[in-house]
Amino acid sequence: MSSQPNTESRRPSRIYLKVALVTETWPPEVNGVAHTLARLVEGMRGRGHHVQVLRPHQPGNPQVIVVDPAELDAPMDERALPGLPLPGYSGLRLGLPAGRRLKAWWTEDRPDAVYIATEGPLGHSALRVARRLGIPVASGFHTHFDGYARYYGVGWLTPLVRAVLRRFHNRCDVTLAPTQVLATHLAEYGFERVRVMARGVDTRRFSPARRSSRLHKQWRAGGAGPIVLYVGRLAPEKNLDLVVEAFRSLQDRLPDARLVLVGDGPSRVALQRAHPDLIFTGQQVGQALAQHYASADLFLFPSTSETFGNVVIEAMASGLPVLAFDTAAAHEHVLSGVSGARVPYTGDPNTDAAAFVTAAAELAQAPEAWDEMGRYARTRARGLDWVEVVAQFETVCMDILKEARDASPAMDG
Known part of the structure; x- marks a missing residue:
């Protein structure tokens, strides 16, 4: 040796x-x-x-x-x-x-x-x-x-x-x-x-366990409908008019549904004036943000300007089915009919908006399926460490x- x-x-x-x-x-x-x-x-x-x-x-x-x-x-x-x-x-x-x-x-x-x-x-x-x-x-x-x-x-x-x-x-x-x-x-x-x-995504922070019955009851304001959520900057590039249009289509079938918008930005004042029945919470962070996600029932995200869209997987981790265009994070992680709905993105604003609104209306036909979709979404998110x-x-x-x-x-x- x-x-x-x-x-x-x-x-x-x-x-x-x-x-x-x-x-x-x-x-x-x-x-x-x-x-x-x-x-x-x-x-x-x-x-x-x-x-x-x-x-x-x-x-x-x-x-x-x-x-x-x-x-x-x-x-x-x-x-x-x-x-x-x-x-x-x-x-x-x-x-x-x-x-x-x-x-x-x-x-x-x-x-x-x-x-x-x-x-x-x-x-x-x-x-x-x-x-x-x-x-x-x-x-x-x-x-x-x-x-x-x-x-x-x-x-x-x-x-x-x-x-x-x-x-x-x-x-x-x-x-x-x-x-x-x-x-x-x-x-x-x-x-x-x-x-x-x-x-x-931090699946310990963003979790269905963060659901707040107090917050959910407050948003429903005595009604019995589901809570539909948007989280993100309130700015033109986020396609916010389509958030509202899709929600109105869903609301036609579920009249007691409420839309909660979490975030702030230059479009907030105009949106609040045009839609006084919507709930604007302002910017939320930390545990409060996690509670807002978990206390909702469905997540809408019609933005097409994202390179990824962290909010999509945060919503999934919180147990929410997601409706989004088939781009960025949704393309990677949302499965239509299983954990929400992915809407094909063509680049034509009119075609895409009509398809998104239709998808929202279809989800409204079976709200009893949202819980199971949310569980599948949570399972998918748990793999994103x-x-x-x-x-x-x-x-x-x-x-x-x-x-x-x-x-x-x-x-x-």
């Missing part, structure tokens, strides 16, 4: 990463992107990785938060950079270019990988700095900004916005999309190196770091 020491046994069993995450939205802001990023950071720290979060300054929050590593599984620091309010999006901030600060920080303490979640000015400056320093970069396609143009009367800008997004993402080592369908569409539009990273999503993200970061080192052996020095 060799007398040489076994150096292999002394090597660490895993590699721990320093990851810089750049985003223009972060809790306590309430939206799907902020929620997803918070879960990724929590999961990566739980796996022993160091995460640095770089985001615009939020009024009322500290400029810099550095967490004591002794208190956590892994260190994290959160740094606020200059930003401005985003017009029309109360509570959200637009990050400003911060190239000098990023270069100074990353030169002094170089991350192994950078993840850019938003394509605003802060994201663009982060990409430029990372490219100059030779740091591998992953980006996320979290929002259909190219598709938003038509909802705000400037649809002619769509090709231009898409070209800007394509140029941005193609300068990254990899772009992460939440579904295979979206990844395929991006590839068709010329986006390169697109990989799928799914989304998860954030642990798997974080593992996918970790693999992506490891892969682009390895590719960068293989391309530049001197980096190992």
Whole structure:
């Protein structure tokens, strides 16, 4: 036997990463992107990785938060950079270019990988700095900004916005999309190196066990009908007129049904004036949000602008059947006639709206089937664990770091 020491046994069993995450939205802001990023950071720290979060300054929050590593599984620091309010999006901030600060920080303490979640000015400056320093970069396609143009009367800008997004993402080592369908569409539009990273749901937080009889009774206001729910931003891109139209069709068959809209946004005032019988709860978070989901009976989600739509799987986890277009999360997880109804999406507004309204009316014909559909939805959601999503993200970061080192052996020095 060799007398040489076994150096292999002394090597660490895993590699721990320093990851810089750049985003223009972060809790306590309430939206799907902020929620997803918070879960990724929590999961990566739980796996022993160091995460640095770089985001615009939020009024009322500290400029810099550095967490004591002794208190956590892994260190994290959160740094606020200059930003401005985003017009029309109360509570959200637009990050400003911060190239000098990023270069100074990353030169002094170089991350192994950078993840850019938003394509605003802060994201663009982060990409430029990372490219100059030779740091591998992953980006996320979290929002259909190219598709938003038509909802705000400037649809002619769509090709231009898409070209800007394509140029941005193609300068990254990899772009992460939440579904295979979206990844395929991006590839068709010329986006390169697109990989799928799914989304998860916390089935302990979002659960039928959160149902509140008090809340349900309050919404019914003495009636005996079901509670129909919408959760999301109250804004033009969410197709809210179709929420109301589909509900009215359902209400024709179930007169005591009530529609509850959870969320806030620029469309709220007009909707409340036009439909005073609807219930507007405003924005809900945490346990209150979970109770709102679980205390309803059916979830309507007619948005076609989502890259994923976390609310769909949150509703499923809460035991609700879901009516949605056959896109994004619904395409991946809703099974018509089993856990709700998926409506084919053609891209023709009139055809699609008519089909969605018809599907709502058909569901209203058999409300006694909703409970069983909700149980199937819950079963499906239980398989969507954030642990798997974080593992996918970790693999992506490891892969682009390895590719960068293989391309530049001197980096190992």
